[in-house]
Amino acid sequence: MGEESIRVLIVDDEFIMRQGLRYMIHWEEEGFTIVGEAANGKDAMDQIEKLQPQIVLSDIVMPLMDGVDFTVAVHHRYPHVQMIILSGYDNFEYVKQTLMQGVVDYILKPTLTPHELLGVLQKAAARIPGWHPDHAMTGETAEELLKELLLGETKTGEELQKVFAASYYCMYAVTIAHGSERAAETAELLCEKIQRAKSEFSGVQSCVALMKKEQICVLFGYEMSQRSMLRIKLEKLNGEIGLMCEDTIGIISTPCQSMGQLREIYQRELARGADLSFYYPGKKLFVMENEKDRIGGTIERFDFTRYNRLLLGGQYRQAADQLLGYNHALCESRADVYRMKNQIKNMFMVFLDMLQLEEDEKLRVQEHFLWEVDAAGERLSYEQTVAQIASEVADISAKQNTKEDARMDQILTYMEQHYTEDLKLEDLGEKFGFSYNYLSAYFNQQMNEGFNDYLNRVRIHKACEILQDLTVPVAQVSALVGYSGHSYFCRVFKKYTGKTPSEWRRDSIEK
Known part of the structure; x- marks a missing residue:
């Protein structure tokens, strides 16, 4: 990006979630820098004062200060900071309180994808006062111009075109495999090797750009008569690089005749060079013009x-x-x-x-x-x-x-013993160590009916036992089995027995 990266603070009490966000996208390449992390809203307020982030990515459920209170505090003290809320559950009524405080958007953690995260970050960046991407390239070197073109910071490559006056263009990329030790140092050594080797490509224009810590990209401008020579020399160079570092693969791109095509070719064929070593272990050079096996297919989304x-x-x-x-x-x-x-x-x-x-x-x-x-x-x-x-x-x-x-057996026993009380599923979940959503689904799956239906069945069974005692007035039975209203008790009783409480008592006596 023409300007410095946008500063981002991540706030989540789960270490794994913070790590997942950190590695979900290529932050620096997309124009963002993670300046810090915090485990709760209280610590985050101190971090904001110290680190001055422009975007805060925050969980909504945290200890000490929850996401709603934290959002209100940030909006009041740092109105220029853009807030993005992370939620573990699709609870819009709760999240809506943060949206009213000017939050950019909220996203669900269980379904979060890199594409969605980047989209929301870009949406937040567009709201930062005074921030405008400036990609002016006046006075930049050919290497800088190439890197900006391939990363999408310029569209046409007009400035680079002034340096290269050729009929055809192709790129050669050297990628260091995922997980290689000291990748950054190795890339610098290989970059020096390629710079020295450029002199062997007589009559061919070239420039070298270090794209990221594990990839070097070389742009060549040539004429048709030089095509075979260029291919032979690149194969030789790739072999020499392989001797220097075993963890590398080389890729020769499809040729083109327009600078405007380079960005698309780079993204399609070179940017994911390390993926080729993942799918084709042992192969050291890929000539994409001839390559039958392409990477990057599409499949249906995960259900x-x-x-x-x-x-x-x-x-x-x-x-x-x-x-x-x-x-x-x-x-x-x-x-x-x-x-x-x-x-x-x-x-x-x-x-x-x-x-x-x-x-x-x-x-x-x-x-x-x-x-x-x-x-x-x-x-x-x-x-x-x-x-x-x-x-x-x-x-x-x-x-x-x-x-x-075992815990479900304990819950059922507890319900049998406390059916006269105001039992709620969320209270039982907390008591026995289940989340509300999980216990609700698990109860249905195990008992083949919902929590409320099961509780009603227990209470009506107890009511039938009490109705057999003629000394207990029918009007008092509802309270004895946990219902606060007699009319509601009668409706539930008839639903489960087909009779009113009075009819059931009369029929049981006649029998």
Whole structure:
């Protein structure tokens, strides 16, 4: 970006979520810098004063100061700061309170994608007073002009065109594989090697740009008569680079005749160079003009609704199978590796959240799984890793089911003993360690009826027992089984027995 990056502060009490956000997009390349993190609203207020962020990305449910109070405080003290709210559940009535305080937008954590996150960040950036992207290139070098063109900071490449007067253009990129140690230092050494080798390409125009810490891109301008020579020399150069560093692959782009096409070609063929080593381990040079196997296919979106329903219903094996099937489809389509891994990690985190594990245990398991996924550098080892994690999670869920069944027995016993009280599902969830949404779905799945229906059934059964005692007036029965109103009790009683309480008593006497 022409101006300095936009400063962003991340506020979330979950360490895993903060890490997930940090690695969900290429922040610097998109024009944003994460200047700090905070675990609660109180600490975040101190961070804002110290770091002066322009955008704050905040969870809505936090200790010490929740998202609503935090939003109000930020809006009052720092009205220029743009707020984006993260929510774990689709609870619009709660989130709406933050929207009234000028929040840019809110996004759901379980379904958050890199594309959605970047879109909301860009929406927030557009509201920053006095901020305008300025991509003026006066006085810049050819290398700077090339980098800005390929990253989309300029559209036409008119300034670069003045430096290159050729009929044809192609690019050669050297990419250091994901996970390579000392990638930045290696890139600088390779960049020097390529700069020295440029002299061997006689009569061909060129410039070198270090695109990011693991990729170098070279633009060549040439005539048709030089095409074969250029290809031979690039193959030789790529071999020499491979001897210097085993963790590299080279890519020769499809040629074109217009500077305006370079950005699209770079994004399609070169930007995801490390993905090629992931899908084609051992191959060192890709000539995209001849390459039959392309990366970046598209598949249908993940059915999160079904996945969430399976998890809420305790059908963990089926949820794990769905996740494995989708991951395989992503690999078959040769999806963007960075985004694919992030999506699968997010789905695993949702899975573990549903298991209601102890916080320390959940963090330990999550950190282990996230590390395993990130460390897988090739498709085969990656799919094996995901399958192993899915199996481990399914094993954890099987043990968790046993614990949940025991807790469900405790809940049913408690309801039998306290049916006369004002029982609420959220209170039982808190008492027995279930979230409201999870307990609601789990109760339905285990009992084949909702919580209120089951409670009514227990109360009506008790009412029938009391009605057999003729010394108890019918009008008093409703209060004895937990109903505050007699008329409502009568309607519920008839729904379950087909008779009014008086009719039921009369018929039981006649029998």
